[in-house]
Amino acid sequence: MSPPLLTIENVAVELPTPRGNLRAVDHVDLSLEAGRTLGIVGESGCGKTMLSRAVLQLLPRQAKLTGRVMFDGHDLVRLKPESLRRLRGRDLAVVFQDPMTSLNPVLTIGTQLMETIQEHLELDAPSARKRSIELLAAVGIPAPEQRLAQYPHQCSGGMRQRIAIAIALSCEPKLLIADEPTTALDVTIQAQILDLLAREQRRRHMAMIIITHDLGVVAGRADEVAVMYAGRVVERAPTQALFKRMHMPYTEALLAAIPKLDTAPHTPLPAISGRPPDPTRPLKGCSFAPRCRYAAERCREAKPELKGAEMPGHLYACFHPIQMAEGIGA
Amino acid sequence: MMQLAVHDEPLLDVDNLVVEYGLGNRTVHAVSGVSFQVARGETLGLVGESGCGKSTLGRAVLQLRRAKSGRVLFDGEDLTAMEGEALRRMRRRVQLIFQDPIASLNPRRRIGDIVAEPLIIAGVKDATERKRRVHEVLGAVGLDPDIVAGRLPHEFSGGQCQRICIARSLVLNPEFIVCDEPVSALDVSIRAQILNLLEEMKARFGLTLLFIAHDLAVVKAVSDRVAVMYLGRLCEVGPSEQLFAKPAHPYTDLLLQAIPVPDPDVRPVEGVAIGEPPSPIAPPSGCRFRTRCPRADQRCSAEIPELREVAPGQFAACHHPLA
Numbered sequence: 001m002s003p004p005l006l007t008i009e010n011v012a013v014e015l016p017t018p019r020g021n022l023r024a025v026d027h028v029d030l031s032l033e034a035g036r037t038l039g040i041v042g043e044s045g046c047g048k049t050m051l052s053r054a055v056l057q058l059l060p061r062q063a064k065l066t067g068r069v070m071f072d073g074h075d076l077v078r079l080k081p082e083s084l085r086r087l088r089g090r091d092l093a094v095v096f097q098d099p100m101t102s103l104n105p106v107l108t109i110g111t112q113l114m115e116t117i118q119e120h121l122e123l124d125a126p127s128a129r130k131r132s133i134e135l136l137a138a139v140g141i142p143a144p145e146q147r148l149a150q151y152p153h154q155c156s157g158g159m160r161q162r163i164a165i166a167i168a169l170s171c172e173p174k175l176l177i178a179d180e181p182t183t184a185l186d187v188t189i190q191a192q193i194l195d196l197l198a199r200e201q202r203r204r205h206m207a208m209i210i211i212t213h214d215l216g217v218v219a220g221r222a223d224e225v226a227v228m229y230a231g232r233v234v235e236r237a238p239t240q241a242l243f244k245r246m247h248m249p250y251t252e253a254l255l256a257a258i259p260k261l262d263t264a265p266h267t268p269l270p271a272i273s274g275r276p277p278d279p280t281r282p283l284k285g286c287s288f289a290p291r292c293r294y295a296a297e298r299c300r301e302a303k304p305e306l307k308g309a310e311m312p313g314h315l316y317a318c319f320h321p322i323q324m325a326e327g328i329g330a
Numbered sequence: 331m332m333q334l335a336v337h338d339e340p341l342l343d344v345d346n347l348v349v350e351y352g353l354g355n356r357t358v359h360a361v362s363g364v365s366f367q368v369a370r371g372e373t374l375g376l377v378g379e380s381g382c383g384k385s386t387l388g389r390a391v392l393q394l395r396r397a398k399s400g401r402v403l404f405d406g407e408d409l410t411a412m413e414g415e416a417l418r419r420m421r422r423r424v425q426l427i428f429q430d431p432i433a434s435l436n437p438r439r440r441i442g443d444i445v446a447e448p449l450i451i452a453g454v455k456d457a458t459e460r461k462r463r464v465h466e467v468l469g470a471v472g473l474d475p476d477i478v479a480g481r482l483p484h485e486f487s488g489g490q491c492q493r494i495c496i497a498r499s500l501v502l503n504p505e506f507i508v509c510d511e512p513v514s515a516l517d518v519s520i521r522a523q524i525l526n527l528l529e530e531m532k533a534r535f536g537l538t539l540l541f542i543a544h545d546l547a548v549v550k551a552v553s554d555r556v557a558v559m560y561l562g563r564l565c566e567v568g569p570s571e572q573l574f575a576k577p578a579h580p581y582t583d584l585l586l587q588a589i590p591v592p593d594p595d596v597r598p599v600e601g602v603a604i605g606e607p608p609s610p611i612a613p614p615s616g617c618r619f620r621t622r623c624p625r626a627d628q629r630c631s632a633e634i635p636e637l638r639e640v641a642p643g644q645f646a647a648c649h650h651p652l653a
């Protein structure tokens with residue numbers, strides 16, 4: 001097996017707030033190999049974005065990061081700002097939920113694409129232009145030559161996200177982080193964007209992290225899934241294994257809460273009651289305990305560690321895991 | 331006039347509604363001749379991609395945007411012909427819930443005042459009565475009135491803000507509510523809570539709903555019938571179960587295929603959703619879906635397909651419906 005392209009070791013992110021220290025990411029370990037896709041799933045506020053920003057070294061100024069992020073042989077936490085800038089945008093690219101985060105409203109699409117390409121790839125203007133057109137065509141933009149002269153506001157939301165993806169792909173990154181790339185989009189456009197990412201990934205043998213709150217989005221598209229809750233990874237497994245047999249009550253609850261097409265109308269949805277805990281007031285026991293239907297005494301007293309299940313590569317953090325094979329388990 | 335499987339006298343009867351926006355010297359054809367009915371106590375789901383005219387339709391039904399032509403009969407009376415005091419009185423009976431719960435709450439006003447506002451506008455002078463109503467609806471949506479009434483919107487999450495919006499929409503005891511993408515901005519887990527809450531409120535207060543969303547599974551969870559909209563026109567209308575099991579319109583079929591299924595054994599079908607909808611400034615001739623339709627032929631560009639009954643209660647506007 002090749003060594004991982006990315007390893008996240010014991011990463012924690014703390015943010016000072018008027019209410020006290022907020023632990024956005026609570027000691028996360030993850031790794032990803034070239035050409036593979038990792039899905040990170042969890043509710044709003046569980047730390048998905050902060051974790052990806054920790055990898056990108058794009059945290060808010062006041063944030064405190066501990067742990068290690070190794071990417072393609074570089075220790076990102078210790079890398080000089082200059083080297084980091086060169087890495088980002090070339091080997092390490094990102095697509096945000098709101099494409100306007102990465103697009104500049106006052107520059108034409110052509111200028112933005114060509115600037116990125118020229119900055120990282122040392123191409124002359126005509127070659128950069130040619131490459132921009134190829135990229136726009138690759139992400140399914142009709143009449144790409146005419147698009148170059150347009151501004152972001154002249155494009156629809158789906159179109160803008162494609163352009164953001166074209167810019168992210170422009171320098172053949174080794175890793176692409178897509179943070180809720182389709183949450184703001186419609187189902188049909190969502191399907192197109194996810195198809196596009198999958199196709200480009202295969203073509204470029206690129207590694208990819210897809211962040212979402214919808215397990216449905218990662219089911220058919222990620223090799224491995226990490227489920228986050230209250231800043232921690234609470235379950236992690238190869239996608240097939242996870243959906244075949246989930247051990248965390250939280251993962252089960254997340255899946256159950258999705259409206260399904262084969263359910264009759266007016267069937268009450270199994271919602272997860274309540275909300276995640278206040279991240280400035282961490283709980284002593286399992287963070288999911290106040291909402292978990294399997295919670296018992298011990299869950300409120302101690303924190304379950306992330307540990308192995310009977311299947312290789314399947315980890316969970318729970319004292320009373322569900323769907324365990326006979327004779328194994330806690 | 332066509333009857334859409336409504337047994338009783340419909341509470342809402344929308345007939346050939348046309349709504350347009352001026353854009354410089356051009357015209358946005360947002361809603362182009364839409365007809366449907368909603369029975370008392372029914373939930374009609376309305377689905378379609380962004381920009382297809384769902385919100386415009388919802389707002390035109392409530393007369394928040396005046397239609398260019400067509401009629402909106404509510405409980406037998408034509409809202410499009412009403413003005414002034416008559417319209418204001420009618421508006422107490424119909425309400426709207428928005429997509430972005432946080433943006434639709436005034437950040438400087440306390441929750442108690444926000445929820446009481448429709449009562450004040452409607453002229454309820456008795457402060458004790460207003461307070462009683464506000465407490466009742468906040469309690470109904472699962473919030474503790476004593477704790478939340480004095481707080482400001484920024485102290486609440488998106489899901490809680492949507493509960494507050496729902497409370498506000500219920501405070502005048504309306505009969506009919508247009509829910510415009512009430513859960514699109516919410517997380518999967520909170521989404522389920524709010525959908526359940528809407529169902530409960532509907533039963534408890536005897537409501538009739540027009541439920542707008544772009545997610546078919548969400549719509550199916552709460553709707554008796556579903557209407558599918560594309561670029562200003564209805565493509566298909568029918569009972570939820572039937573429409574999802576046997577879509578007759580190629581666009582309904584496309585929407586169904588585009589939904590991500592939470593099962594890794596179901597490989598996403600690639601390339602189903604080719605292209606984006608054309609501009610509503612210059613919609614295609616004939617069938618507006620023809621530029622993306624795999625079944626399109628000559629006739630589709632020449633002739634506008636009308637809604638026709640393809641199965642009991644199910645209507646599709648297509649020259650070559652799926653069998």
Ligand SMILES: Nc1ncnc2c1ncn2[C@@H]1O[C@H](COP(=O)(O)OP(=O)(O)OP(=O)(O)O)[C@@H](O)[C@H]1O
Nearest residue numbers: 015022024043044045046047048049050051060279
């Ligand atoms: N700049 C900041 N300052 C202080 N706290 C922050 C900041 N950004 C995020 N947080 C907090 O950090 C936690 C994790 O945030 P993050 O945005 O990473 O979560 P997320 O899962 O991606 O959420 P969402 O889906 O809403 O974007 C949350 O409690 C959030 O309120």
Ligand SMILES: Nc1ncnc2c1ncn2[C@@H]1O[C@H](COP(=O)(O)OP(=O)(O)O)[C@@H](O)[C@H]1O
Nearest residue numbers: 351358360379380381382383384385386387610
């Ligand atoms: N105030 C307006 N002026 C001009 N065009 C508008 C206005 N509001 C909406 N539109 C256009 O009308 C069409 C339908 O919009 P809308 O009803 O908001 O759709 P949806 O809610 O389905 O997203 C879109 O093309 C939109 O851009």
Ligand code: SF4
Nearest residue numbers: 286289292299318319
């Ligand atoms: S440790 Fe206990 S509370 Fe936490 S998920 Fe497992 S059973 Fe539920």
Ligand code: SF4
Nearest residue numbers: 617620623630648649
């Ligand atoms: S009328 Fe023609 S173009 Fe329109 S949906 Fe039917 S087959 Fe497709």
Ligand SMILES: [Mg+2]
Nearest residue numbers: 048049179180
């Ligand atoms: Mg986020």
Ligand SMILES: [Mg+2]
Nearest residue numbers: 384385510511
């Ligand atoms: Mg809308």
